[in-house]
Structure formats: structure tokens, C-alpha cells
Amino acid sequence: MNRYLLAWDLTDRRVLVAGAGTIAEGKVETLRTAGARLVVVGREATPRLRELAADGTIELAERGVRRRDVLGARLVVAATDDRRVNRRVRRWAHAVRAVVNVVDDPALCDVTVPATVQRGPATIAISTDGSSPATARLLREEIERAVPPGVGELVDQASIARRRIRHAGEYRYDYAAWRQRLLEPGLEAVHAGRLDAIRELRHRFEIGFAAPTPIRSGRVTLVGAGPGGADLITVRGARALATADVVVYDRLADPALLDLAPVVAERIPVGKAKGSGTPQDDINELLIRKAADGSHVVRLKGGDPFVFGRGSEECEAVTAAGLPCEVVPGVSSSLAAPALAGIPVTERSVAASFTVVSGHRAADEAHDWEALARSGSTLVVLMGATTAPEIASALIDGGRPDDEPVAIVHAAGTESQRSMHLTLDALRADGCPFPAPCVIVIGPVARTRDVHATGAAEAMIAADAV
Incomplete structure (x- = not known):
């Protein structure tokens, strides 16, 4: 099952958590930062839930869940350790058109709750459609290590810059400007531990935003896709695809190779068959035009690009246009x-x-x-x-x-x-x-x-x- 992830504003909305044990406690911890009005109903609450109730963070009723508890709830989380009770709570919730999440039971869920990594205003969500919470947790831990906490400061400063530029009436969606002038140098500052430098970067960015952004020179990478399956591409080839803005590809034995590119990357088929297909001169012109616009263009070719792949012709055309061209060999069929x-x-x-x-x-x-x-x-x-x-x-x-x-x-x-x-x-x-x-x-x-x-x-x- 594939689910579409959405960010739901639960501020001041009633959310019922049925259950008061450790499972319910975990759900409350993820929900309380959303600003929802949390109501927890269950026997023998954990010490942490009692603490949250004592300081007014949640409403707690230490008793069995009742039908009337779902009234007014926008979201109902069934988090007891009794599947029959969870099913009953689900029926009650659906009767009042509330959205339901049943812990560890994806088949009964209207929504599943992803594992998240929070970095300032930025939230990174990891979902396995409820099929493997442990895997989602492991991936979250890996992302937490890979994305430094200082990224939150960068997101905060980018948000301030956007608000001020809008107020000045100069705002435009110019991804190249944001990426080249603020986000990339800001990320370098985060990795270097110089968070104080991000404010200065933001200040300079605001002052110079009205000026046009010079187009950064693009590049072309000729990647050999290997003989067939997506698992036979080289590590370097997969890395090139992962950073592509545009993928220009031949007829591929395994279309899953295209999944290695970012979702937002433009995908352009130019596959040739005997007696048909895109003329080579048109392919050369396409590579040059896309790279000249500042894009990283990956030319994905079956096998090895220099074995009956006309890769040398494409490389010569790109370099003759003054653009860099890298060749990533593939395993020839x-x-x-x-x-x-x-x-x-x-x-x-x-x-x-x-x-x-x-x-x-x-x-x-x-x-x-x-x-x-x-x-x-x-x-x-x-x-x-x-x-x-x-x-x-x-x-x-x-x-x-x-x-x-x-x-x-x-x-x-x-x-x-x-x-x-x-x-x-x-x-x-x-x-x-x-x-x-x-x-x-x-x-x-x-x-x-x-x-x-x-x-x-x-x-x-x-x-x-x-």
C-alpha cells in the first residue's frame, strides 16, 4: 500500500488517545508538539502521562474508554494492548467521522504516523506504511546522525529572509538564488560548526536578493547503466543519478534505474531502436541546452557509454560547447x-x-x-x-x-x-x-x-x- 504524506495542522483540535500505557505514552510524546488538545483515556497511566497531566499538557482520565470519549475528536489513536478494544474504538470513531490510527495494525488505520526528525521548522518524515515501525525508527536514527541539529538554525534564518523579502515586495521564487547564495553556504557553515555565520549570510542574501542570479555552469555526466538490472549499475553511477536535475535516457532494460534519480528530476527519453529514435544531433543539442541552463544532466546509457554507445560523440559535443563532461563507465553487456x-x-x-x-x-x-x-x-x-x-x-x-x-x-x-x-x-x-x-x-x-x-x-x- 502506498500512502500520500500530508502535514496536518492539529492546533487546538481535540485528539483522543485510547490507552494509557507505554504505547500510548509514545504516541502522546509525538503528538504534543503539534499543539493539539490531547485527551488520554486508559487504566493505570504511566508516570510520564501523569506528569504531563499534572502540568496541564494533557487531559487524563484513568478509566476504560467509552463511546462518548470520541465525540468532538478530529483524530483518534487506539493505543491499547487489546485488539478487540482497539477495533471497538475504531467503530465509535468512524461513527462520528473521526480519523483513526490503530497502533501496530495498519489494516485498521485511516492514517499511519511516520517517524520524524525535527530540525527547527523542518520536519523529515519516514513512513513504512505501518508495516515496520522498527525500520522507520532505524532510518530516523540514521537521518538524525546525517542531518546536524544546526540545520534548524539555517531553516529559521531562511524563513526570516523569506518573510522580510516578501514584506519588501521583492520576493520571487528563484531556486538558484536561494540555493547558491544562502542554503549551500549556510549548510557549509552548519557542518563547520559556525552557526553565527548563518545570520550574516542571511543579511547579505536579503540585501542582494533583488539582483539577478548568475546562472551557474551546468555539467553533463555520461553514466553507463550496466547490462540490465538496476543493481548492476556502479556505485559512482548511482551517486551521479542521485544528484541529477535532468536525466536523458535510452531504452533501459530496467526502468527502476530512473528511480535512483530525485523525484523532482526531469526525465527525458531519447531511446533508439533500429531505424527509429531521436537523432544523435538532437540528443547532443539537448544535453548542451539543459547543461547551459545550469542543470546537472545525467546521460544514462545502457552498458558502457563508450562501447557502441556513441558516448564519445556526446562528450565531444558537450566539451566543444565549453561545458564540463564526466564519464562514469558501466559494466558492458x-x-x-x-x-x-x-x-x-x-x-x-x-x-x-x-x-x-x-x-x-x-x-x-x-x-x-x-x-x-x-x-x-x-x-x-x-x-x-x-x-x-x-x-x-x-x-x-x-x-x-x-x-x-x-x-x-x-x-x-x-x-x-x-x-x-x-x-x-x-x-x-x-x-x-x-x-x-x-x-x-x-x-x-x-x-x-x-x-x-x-x-x-x-x-x-x-x-x-x-
């Missing part, structure tokens, strides 16, 4: 697909070298198939699903044995991965049995079958039965 199917591309006494070729245009003069056939090298063919018969024919004509082992790996690194073993002659006669994406391995190593490779045993059994 030419190596990953055979490995995931348990096939080595080199093996002592069988193959001392391997050659990676594009099968996109099998008749291209750039391919000397006769020389490739004579080389004895393992051949790894990318983008050859539709041209496999022509490739096999050219290699046999060039001298490769017609019974040369061939392995085809489809959708490597994904749940759909399958592989098939056949001969070069069968490939010439029948072609590739799978649609793209496929990697074709040709040579003696292709007869190797490693049942310990990821998914290899089930995939090969299924494929050989085709």
Missing part, C-alpha cells in the same frame, strides 16, 4: 552477459583473446568477417539479434567450422534472462530465437555451462527446451 550465463570469454587452452563486434550492420565494410573467422578469437556480438543469420554465414564462409559452439544470452541481468546453446550452422539456418537485447558468443567457450551463475541453470534448461 559484452562482458556481463556471458558472465551472468556462466560463459567465460577467455579460457586457458581454448581462447586467449576475445573480440567485440557490432552486429547492427552485418554487411558493413568495416567488418572483415574473414579475418575475424581466421583469428580463432572468441567473438562477442552486440546488437545482432536481427542480423544473426548473415553474421553466421559470413563467418562460415570465412573459415569458421559450421559446428562452432554459439551461445545467445537474452535480457542479461534481468528477471527475463534466458540463454540458448546452438551451433553456427543452426544460427545461420534459424537465426536468433530471442528478440533484442541479445548478446551472441561464438567460439569454443560458448559450450561452457556454469550452473552456479546467476539464474543460469533455470534459464538454460528453459531455453534449450524451446
